[in-house]
Amino acid sequence: xxxxxxxxxxxxxxxxxxxxxxxxxxxxxxxxxxxxxxxxxxxxxxxxxxxxxxxxxxxxxxxxxxxxxxxxxxxxxxxxxxxxxxxxxxxxxxxxxxxxxxxxxxxxxxxxxxxxx
Amino acid sequence: xxxxxxxxxxxxxxxxxxxxxxxxxxxxxxxxxxxxxxxxxxxxxxxxxxxxxxxxxxxxxxxxxxxxxxxxxxxxxxxxxxxxxxxxxxxxxxxxxxxxxxxxxxxxxxxxxx
Numbered sequence: 001x002x003x004x005x006x007x008x009x010x011x012x013x014x015x016x017x018x019x020x021x022x023x024x025x026x027x028x029x030x031x032x033x034x035x036x037x038x039x040x041x042x043x044x045x046x047x048x049x050x051x052x053x054x055x056x057x058x059x060x061x062x063x064x065x066x067x068x069x070x071x072x073x074x075x076x077x078x079x080x081x082x083x084x085x086x087x088x089x090x091x092x093x094x095x096x097x098x099x100x101x102x103x104x105x106x107x108x109x110x111x112x113x114x115x116x117x
Numbered sequence: 118x119x120x121x122x123x124x125x126x127x128x129x130x131x132x133x134x135x136x137x138x139x140x141x142x143x144x145x146x147x148x149x150x151x152x153x154x155x156x157x158x159x160x161x162x163x164x165x166x167x168x169x170x171x172x173x174x175x176x177x178x179x180x181x182x183x184x185x186x187x188x189x190x191x192x193x194x195x196x197x198x199x200x201x202x203x204x205x206x207x208x209x210x211x212x213x214x215x216x217x218x219x220x221x222x223x224x225x226x227x228x229x230x231x
Contacts, residue, residue: 034219041224041225042224042225043121043207043209043222043223043224043225044160044207044220044222045221045222046219046220046221049219089160104162104165104173104175105160105162105220107159107160107161109157109158109159110158
């Protein structure tokens with residue numbers, strides 16, 4: 001039973017255009033969401049996160065949007081660059097009472113983004 | 118200088134053997150993890166340790182035994198390897214209590230069981 005779903009296994013975008021990666025979740029207890037980026041033969045690296053009390057978080061070219069009622073989040077990359085080509089994982093967790101996480105992240109299967117020059 | 122390093126990166130072995138994967142982090146983090154990425158590409162948590170104490174133990178066969186000699190190291194020992202154990206195993210660490218899941222991952226150890 002997949003609690004975090006990334007229904008698009010791949011996405012191809014032209015350099016300079018916007019990349020939109022989507023993620024859906026089913027567990028209403030999730031209250032913190034993260035995006036990780038992974039290059040081949042490397043481990044995932046943290047990209048950006050969002051708390052459930054917000055609906056948007058922006059960091060440079062990367063913006064994450066959260067729609068709690070739809071249990072949906074998306075990652076926007078503008079403008080897309082060839083170096084952004086990687087697999088992007090959406091992850092979710094439930095924060096503990098102290099405000100932190102036990103690190104039990106539930107990951108989606110990832111979306112492979114290809115940015116063409 | 119790699120923040121989270123794991124060895125070996127590649128491991129090919131026969132069914133029934135016992136093998137270990139080592140992990141070290143130099144970030145001063147309190148918590149370390151083992152995640153498994155299976156053939157379907159799902160990344161799933163196996164274990165987490167906080168200051169050498171086990172805090173998460175997902176449904177993993179007891180052939181898998183993590184060992185944390187100190188908070189900078191978390192090794193994974195696997196007994197009686199099976200074909201289904203073939204996967205990429207990722208070690209990770211985080212600054213507990215402050216962190217919210219921003220895990221730092223190692224490069225992964227690809228285990229192939231023949």
